[in-house]
Amino acid sequence: MITSAIDINTQVQAKGLRFENNLLHILLSDGREISLPIDQMEWLHWLANATPEQRARWTLEPGGFAIYWEDLDDGIEIKHVLSMQPLA
DSSP states (O other): OOOOOOOHHHHOOEEEEEEETTEEEEEETTSOEEEEEGGGOGGGHHHHTSOHHHHHOOEEOGGGSEEEEGGGTEEEEHHHHHHTOOOO
């Protein structure tokens, strides 16, 4: 019997996001929403320290593989969020 592993990281894309205080909610293409407490995650300190105006100015990278804040010159790759590993 032949089986193949499906890598969810290559199939799931970001579709949008919203902030609620210091929670970042990321809407995924499969219908899930992942919430990250940005003030409690060291690798997201740059986003926790951003102003509401800076947080609001984000873009999705083509294909939805990442979210980018040009004003902050930083972003989040969805595969890292799904694996909960910080960007190095």
